[in-house]
Amino acid sequence: MGSVLTRGLETAGSGTLVSEAAVTEAVELASPVEWGVPGLEDARRLGEGFVVLGAIEVLVFGSVARGEAVDGSDIDLVAVFDDLGDYRCRPDLERRLVKRAGELLDFEVDVWVTDRPEWARRTTVVSSSLEAAIADEAVLVAVRGQCNDTDVDWGKEIGMPPDNRAEALSRLEDVRNALSRVEDRLDEGPREQRAASVGSARRHSEARYERMVDVCVHSQKAIESAMKTVVCLVGGSPERIHSLDRLAARIPSPYRDVTKSATDPANKTTLEEISLWHRAGPYSDERPDLTLAQIEVTAAELARIACDTAETLVRHFEAADDARTLIADIADTVGTVRVVLANPYN
Structure with a gap:
């Protein structure tokens, strides 16, 4: 049946049940780095870890994306899933991804969890949204490789304001x-x-x-x-x-x-x-x-x-x-x- 983490990710609509072995391997392969200035390679490392946990793609924005990070800067990430289904799972997913980030890298990390329908609408229709504000500067750092459109409800009511x-x-x-x-x-x-x-x-x-x-x-x-x-x-x-x-x-x-x-x-x-x-x-x-x-x-x-x-x-x-x-x-x-x-x- 998998752990609470993997079952929660499956319920969230990631489309792929993540095995315990894959999660364990991802953590064991990554050893925390020394504190310093975070860069795109650090964001990519985190992104790859999030993809293992079910994200379809991961983007970095903020100072790391702009190349303006300094010692102590946070890494700001967006983890996009296929379809979250029930958006009430979002806070728990964010906590789990932040926890996983702490196991991969020794940097402060902020994670925003969304899904493809919500990201698409918020970046194209809601010009006043955070998503629209960061879309131009956001850098894609990891992608799962294949989207699963059959599991995506493009006409659903999104969790964030739609206009x-x-x-x-x-x-x-x-x-x-x-x-x-x-x-x-x-x-x-x-x-x-x-x-x-x-x-x-x-x-x-x-x-x-x-x-x-x-x-x-x-x-x-x-x-x-x-x-x-x-x-x-x-x-x-x-x-x-x-x-x-x-x-x-x-x-x-x-x-x-x-x-x-x-x-x-x-x-x-x-x-x-x-x-x-x-x-x-x-x-x-x-x-x-x-x-x-x-x-x-x-x-x-x-x-x-x-x-x-x-x-x-x-x-x-x-x-x-x-x-x-x-x-x-x-x-x-x-x-x-x-x-x-x-x-x-x-």
Whole structure:
């Protein structure tokens, strides 16, 4: 019957049941390389390993594909299967391929799993998609050799958004989710409450500071997602851009009002400084050097800008039935956040 891995790959529609011996041989033949600058040969090695596990073709994109990789760069790969069937298998397949990559090479590897129908539509019809953004630079590093068209349902509903409108709605959902996190983090958390209960001013301040960091991070995410929503609506490509300046430059005049609050010269925080919070959350050494009082002011301003931006954005969707639930959720969350901002932080 095979292992959970091989049975899972067969169920995913790879078209070929991979033998335990083939998997074992592929791993045993590959020994981890020394850490350094990843290149196309490394990507090919990974691609060949993924083909053994059922992928029809493997492409590399990003810095390795462009020949711009440096020490510590990730290897970004797309593993294309014939037909995944149930797209709910995608996260598990990605985890398994990343695990296999770690057994083959000593580099950080990111893997996007897709199938032929989804890849074809996303690269040709959805101009705002990641797939369309990377298609021109992607380099084919491995191919199985023979496609199995009889196992491919070309007319099926794909797992990712099938057009630019749907892609924009997925970004609008990101706006809603980010604002919800802003709302959650504006309230005092259990760490602060515990610190206060034991009279530890230091621990209370540290927990409060981290909460303000989270407000800044999620506010930046809401603003970025709002701008990306507009770029998707007009068929542009917002993928892999976190600079709000660059995103704002891609927004045409009918939607320029979405950028108004973030670009207001009266703001204490510039658009470039807001952009930095994309990395400042996970990487503490990239955070601005702010005191607790300063970051409280910054968090309040970014949360207010996020609310302004979201409110302006949803006006462009007001007559749309497909966005009704998202609009209602965003309006409710913005209202709650504004009430909190009108009063001192908890």
